[in-house]
Amino acid sequence: MRIGYFCTFTPKELIHSAGFLPFRIFATRKPISLASAYIQSYACSQVRGALEVALSDEFHGFVFTRSCDTLMRLTDILEFLGKRVYNIEFPTKIGNVDYYVYELRDFCKTLESWGGEISFERVIESLALYRELEEKLKKLFEVRADYEIAIKVQQIDVSGAIKLVEKKIEEAKKEEKPKILVTGSVCPYPEIYEIFTKAGFAIKDDLCTGRRFFEFNYPNFEPHDLDSALRFLAEKYFSKAPCPTKHYPNDYRFDYLLRLAEDCEAVVFLLVKFCEPHFFDFPQLREKLEEMGKKVALIELEFPVASTEQIRTRVEALKEVIG
Amino acid sequence: MKRLKVAEKMRNLMAGYYMLGHQAKVRAWVTSGAPVEILYAMDVYPVYPENHGALIGAAKLGSYYSDFSEKRGFSRDLCSYARCDIGCVFAGTSPVGGLPKPSFLFACNNICNTVVKWYEILSRIFKVPLFVLDVPFVRKELKESHLRYVEDQLIDFIKFVEKLIGMQMDDSKLREVAMKSIEAVKLYGECLRMSKNRPSPMTCFDAFINMAPIVCLRGTDYAVSFYKEMKEELEDRVKNRIYAVENEKFRLLWDNIPVWYRLRWLSDFFASRNACLVADTYTNAWTGFGELRSSDLISSLAEVYTVSYLNIGLERMVEIINGLIEFYEVDGVVMHSNRSCKPYSFGQYEIQKKLSVPSVIIEADMVDERAFSEAQVATRLEAFLEML
Numbered sequence: 001m002r003i004g005y006f007c008t009f010t011p012k013e014l015i016h017s018a019g020f021l022p023f024r025i026f027a028t029r030k031p032i033s034l035a036s037a038y039i040q041s042y043a044c045s046q047v048r049g050a051l052e053v054a055l056s057d058e059f060h061g062f063v064f065t066r067s068c069d070t071l072m073r074l075t076d077i078l079e080f081l082g083k084r085v086y087n088i089e090f091p092t093k094i095g096n097v098d099y100y101v102y103e104l105r106d107f108c109k110t111l112e113s114w115g116g117e118i119s120f121e122r123v124i125e126s127l128a129l130y131r132e133l134e135e136k137l138k139k140l141f142e143v144r145a146d147y148e149i150a151i152k153v154q155q156i157d158v159s160g161a162i163k164l165v166e167k168k169i170e171e172a173k174k175e176e177k178p179k180i181l182v183t184g185s186v187c188p189y190p191e192i193y194e195i196f197t198k199a200g201f202a203i204k205d206d207l208c209t210g211r212r213f214f215e216f217n218y219p220n221f222e223p224h225d226l227d228s229a230l231r232f233l234a235e236k237y238f239s240k241a242p243c244p245t246k247h248y249p250n251d252y253r254f255d256y257l258l259r260l261a262e263d264c265e266a267v268v269f270l271l272v273k274f275c276e277p278h279f280f281d282f283p284q285l286r287e288k289l290e291e292m293g294k295k296v297a298l299i300e301l302e303f304p305v306a307s308t309e310q311i312r313t314r315v316e317a318l319k320e321v322i323g
Numbered sequence: 324m325k326r327l328k329v330a331e332k333m334r335n336l337m338a339g340y341y342m343l344g345h346q347a348k349v350r351a352w353v354t355s356g357a358p359v360e361i362l363y364a365m366d367v368y369p370v371y372p373e374n375h376g377a378l379i380g381a382a383k384l385g386s387y388y389s390d391f392s393e394k395r396g397f398s399r400d401l402c403s404y405a406r407c408d409i410g411c412v413f414a415g416t417s418p419v420g421g422l423p424k425p426s427f428l429f430a431c432n433n434i435c436n437t438v439v440k441w442y443e444i445l446s447r448i449f450k451v452p453l454f455v456l457d458v459p460f461v462r463k464e465l466k467e468s469h470l471r472y473v474e475d476q477l478i479d480f481i482k483f484v485e486k487l488i489g490m491q492m493d494d495s496k497l498r499e500v501a502m503k504s505i506e507a508v509k510l511y512g513e514c515l516r517m518s519k520n521r522p523s524p525m526t527c528f529d530a531f532i533n534m535a536p537i538v539c540l541r542g543t544d545y546a547v548s549f550y551k552e553m554k555e556e557l558e559d560r561v562k563n564r565i566y567a568v569e570n571e572k573f574r575l576l577w578d579n580i581p582v583w584y585r586l587r588w589l590s591d592f593f594a595s596r597n598a599c600l601v602a603d604t605y606t607n608a609w610t611g612f613g614e615l616r617s618s619d620l621i622s623s624l625a626e627v628y629t630v631s632y633l634n635i636g637l638e639r640m641v642e643i644i645n646g647l648i649e650f651y652e653v654d655g656v657v658m659h660s661n662r663s664c665k666p667y668s669f670g671q672y673e674i675q676k677k678l679s680v681p682s683v684i685i686e687a688d689m690v691d692e693r694a695f696s697e698a699q700v701a702t703r704l705e706a707f708l709e710m711l
Contacts, residue, residue, distance in 0.1 A: 069436050276401060
């Protein structure tokens with residue numbers, strides 16, 4: 001049974017351990033029609049597109065984590081439409097692990113009420129599987145960024161996903177190309193990434209459909225019971241690659257991004273129109289990146305992407321400037 | 324539009340409030356739904372960028388100040404309060420000569436997550452510390468763990484301010500401020516409820532115009548005496564049969580933040596069609612802050628500020644709106660689908676279906692007049708009133 005989720009902060013390990021398939025919902029290529037009756041046109045197209053999928057496909061339930069205001073309301077909208085939903089109150093301010101452990105405990109109870117089974121052994125097993133997947137994805141991306149795989153693994157069972165990535169690692173060859181940092185929220189269209197590689201760039205990313213799905217720092221302890229497994233999970237997600245929907249001490253996300261950009265020739269902000277958290281960060285980040293001598297470009301996306309031509313022109317122009 | 328006499332007093336009061344800001348020793352920029360009582364108890368002067376945004380909108384200068392932000396790369400799709408306020412910082416001025424620079428920033432996300440991003444930007448510009456009060460969203464029941472999370476942060480916040488100002492908070496002072504806050508909110512609620520009279524002595528436009536003191540001066544004597552006076556004027560109006568709309572035929576409810584640059588136009592539009600907007604969900608949101616208990620104040624502050632109107636699920640919002648419809652004997656609801664306020668606007672289509680009276684949605688923006696199409700709004704509202 002598929003449980004739909006939207007945000008990379010979702011503890012998919014728990015959904016998996018309870019016996020469900022955590023299935024990340026992205027905007028599809030289908031034009032948005034059903035969703036327009038339930039949410040305004042100034043909601044981002046990722047949310048409108050995801051709502052379209054949620055309304056037309058089969059799901060056992062939907063899990064949200066507090067991230068942006070639009071997703072927060074989408075939870076309610078889906079519930080009003082008769083769907084089974086749950087919202088995990090992931091803190092906006094990163095810091096209080098104890099609080100989040102409580103939230104995860106409540107989430108376990110919800111999964112049980114949805115027909116799932118929660119046990120320490122199974123949680124540990126899922127933790128290990130997802131860690132293996134994440135580490136392998138990291139390894140693959142060190143050689144070659146493969147977004148088709150990064151997107152696919154979020155919609156299939158984790159064991160199959162690991163095998164798929166292993167195969168890709170064997171095939172992957174490193175290419176020496178100038179690096180470009182692509183930062184933003186989601187882009188479920190593999191052909192858009194190809195525009196960058198075809199223009200002669202090697203992509204390094206800071207995206208929900210890339211690194212933010214698999215880059216974690218793992219806590220330094222072995223869980224010995226369910227509660228400590230939840231603590232492990234909380235700490236793991238607190239130290240995930242940062243997202244602009246969260247508030248970090250000492251402006252951590254800015255530092256993180258500037259560090260990521262260090263060995264890149266250029267930075268592209270690949271932003272979904274109406275995505276407030278990213279658009280708020282953009283001007284000040286651009287300023288700092290330009291101070292570092294980086295070329296910066298902003299590409300605004302709306303799903304479904306009608307034509308990639310305009311994006312191609314922008315990326316090629318950027319490549320020319322860099323030489 | 325028959326303005327209330329107190330509106331003049333309100334203008335002077337707010338002018339004084341803005342002036343005082345420049346003399347204050349310690350200033351915090353604070354969001355509209357933050358527990359300001361703590362600041363007043365520690366003699367920290369609160370500056371309200373959102374009120375400032377509303378003021379810019381009412382002065383019809385939204386696009387002018389937004390332009391200063393847009394030139395720096397801030398998207399026109401971002402919240403217009405934020406765009407204008409940040410724009411004023413870049414412009415170095417505003418209709419009130421710019422806001423006095425902050426000593427620190429205090430953002431509470433019980434109204435939206437936008438404020439967190441907005442205040443992060445301010446924190447980088449002014450190079451001052453930012454305290455984020457992170458309030459979990461209450462979709463259903465308020466959970467004990469959520470309350471404890473907020474309580475812990477309130478204690479952290481008090482320590483944060485104490486360290487900055489080098490002085491301890493006096494508990495009795497906090498109690499005193501909270502009592503004033505409760506009193507002001509009570510009087511304010513009584514003012515709003517005067518609209519229960521048929522015909523009503525005031526419209527929601529009066530409520531909008533006169534809401535600044537409950538936002539900015541909650542916890543001070545100023546707010547208490549202002550709403551006392553407003554209440555007296557409304558009682559006089561009722562006694563002397565002075566009605567906001569002469570031939571009140573329809574009674575309506577407004578949902579969402581006002582269209583600040585079109586208050587007069589909207590007010591005239593409805594009045595000329597014998598329609599009176601007797602109440603609104605926006606100003607009503609502040610009446611919830613009156614539930615403070617003076618015993619166990621921190622816990623009570625945590626609770627009151629967690630279940631604020633924009634921090635609750637749609638189901639609960641529907642209950643509140645239907646409650647207002649019943650109380651004010653409303654015939655229809657006018658919903659402002661506000662491009663700038665996602666948490667207030669998304670879900671309106673669903674809410675509409677569950678209301679006990681007919682409703683209409685108009686598309687606009689609270690401050691940015693470029694998002695307003697007069698012909699479109701007029702046609703929609705005409706059709707709605709005809710239907711009623």
